[in-house]
Amino acid sequence: DQQVKQNSPSLSVQEGRISILNCDYTNSMFDYFLWYKKYPAEGPTFLISISSIKDKNEDGRFTVFLNKSAKHLSLHIVPSQPGDSAVYFCAASGNRRSQGNLIFGKGTKLSVKP
Amino acid sequence: KAGVTQTPRYLIKTRGQQVTLSCSPISGHRSVSWYQQTPGQGLQFLFEYFSETQRNKGNFPGRFSGRQFSNSRSEMNVSTLELGDSALYLCASSFQTGGTNEKLFFGSGTQLSVL
Numbered sequence: 001d002q003q004v005k006q007n008s009p010s011l012s013v014q015e016g017r018i019s020i021l022n023c024d025y026t027n028s029m030f031d032y033f034l035w036y037k038k039y040p041a042e043g044p045t046f047l048i049s050i051s052s053i054k055d056k057n058e059d060g061r062f063t064v065f066l067n068k069s070a071k072h073l074s075l076h077i078v079p080s081q082p083g084d085s086a087v088y089f090c091a092a093s094g095n096r097r098s099q100g101n102l103i104f105g106k107g108t109k110l111s112v113k114p
Numbered sequence: 115k116a117g118v119t120q121t122p123r124y125l126i127k128t129r130g131q132q133v134t135l136s137c138s139p140i141s142g143h144r145s146v147s148w149y150q151q152t153p154g155q156g157l158q159f160l161f162e163y164f165s166e167t168q169r170n171k172g173n174f175p176g177r178f179s180g181r182q183f184s185n186s187r188s189e190m191n192v193s194t195l196e197l198g199d200s201a202l203y204l205c206a207s208s209f210q211t212g213g214t215n216e217k218l219f220f221g222s223g224t225q226l227s228v229l
Contacts, residue, residue, distance in 0.1 A: 004156070032215040043118070043204050043220030044157070051215060089156060098170035099216055100147030100162035100208060107156055 003027045004092050006105035013112050019077040021108050023090030026071065030092040034102065035064060035075050038087045047088075048075070080112045116141065118221035120205050126227045132193040135224045139186050139207030145169075146188040147218060148180060151202040160203075163188055164210060192226075200228045 005024045013019045023033075031052040036044035050057040050064045050073065057064050063076045077084055087109045091102040119138040127133050139146050148160040159172040163182035180190040186207075192199055202225050206218035 006156075034217060036220075041222070041225075043120075043206075043222045046217045046219070049215070049217060091157075093215065095170070098162055099210060100145045100164070100206065100218065101159050101170045101172070102147075102157075102218060103159070104149075104156035106154065 001026070002105075003030075004090055004103045004105040006088075006090055006108050008108050009106070010109040010111070013080045013110065015082055015112055015114050016079045019075075019080045019084065019110055019112065021075040021077075021088050021090075021110065023073050023075075023105055024071060025073075025092050025103075027092070027094060027103075028071070029094040030103075032093040033064070033066060033073050034091045034093070035062075036089045036091060036104075037084075038089060038107070044089060077110075080110075082112050082114050085110055085112050118205055118207050118219055120203075120221035120224050122224060123222065124225045124227075126229060127195050128229050129195055129197060131195050132191065133195060133226060134189055134191045135203055135205075135226075137188045137190075137205030137207075137221060139188070139205075140219055143207035143209050143219070144186055145208045145210040146182055146186065147206045147208075148188070148190050149204045149206065150174075151204060151223070152200075157204065160190065195228045197228050200226060202226075 034049040035047040038044040087107045090105040147162040149157040202223045
């Protein structure tokens with residue numbers, strides 16, 4: 001059973017507009033969430049994270065929102081740029097004794113069109 | 115600071131063979147985790163090592179094993195390769211101070227093809 005779900009396999013957005021990537025989780029024990037970006041033939045790169053004690057974290061063009069009651073988080077990219085085109089993975093962590101064990105979603109492929 | 119280094123970058127093997135993949139973490143990082151990524155799937159956790167001890171293991175058969183050395187470098191081994199083992203194998207490291215959430219830094223991966 002998937003504990004972290006990214007229900008949209010792909011998303012296409014026009015350059016300059018907002019990209020919203022969504023992620024749902026089922027395990028209420030998760031207390032730390034991360035977003036990674038991945039280009040083909042490269043490893044994932046950390047983008048932004050949020051602790052369960054917060055509901056928003058912002059870093060430049062990237063903002064992550066967390067709705068614990070709905071077990072939902074979203075990544076907003078404003079404004080979107082063609083270089084943002086990549087696969088975005090949502091990940092969750094809840095095991096303090098094994099922080100190297102992240103539970104990943106299957107990813108959303110973002111295409112930003114010029 | 116050098117990033118996470120994985121070797122080899124690409125590997126082609128045949129069914130039944132065994133393979134060893136190597137990972138050098140970022141200097142000072144004590145935790146190394148391994149993940150498998152297959153097409154259409156997210157990253158699936160294989161195992162985590164910390165100070166030469168396996169701290170956690172994912173839901174993979176015993177054919178998948180790993181170890182960590184005293185310098186934090188890690189290797190993973192897959193024995194009796196099957197076609198379904200074809201995947202991108204990613205290594206990630208983190209410092210792991212304990213008690214705080216830390217992000218993982220990933221290498222570029224080893225692309226394994228089993229024929």
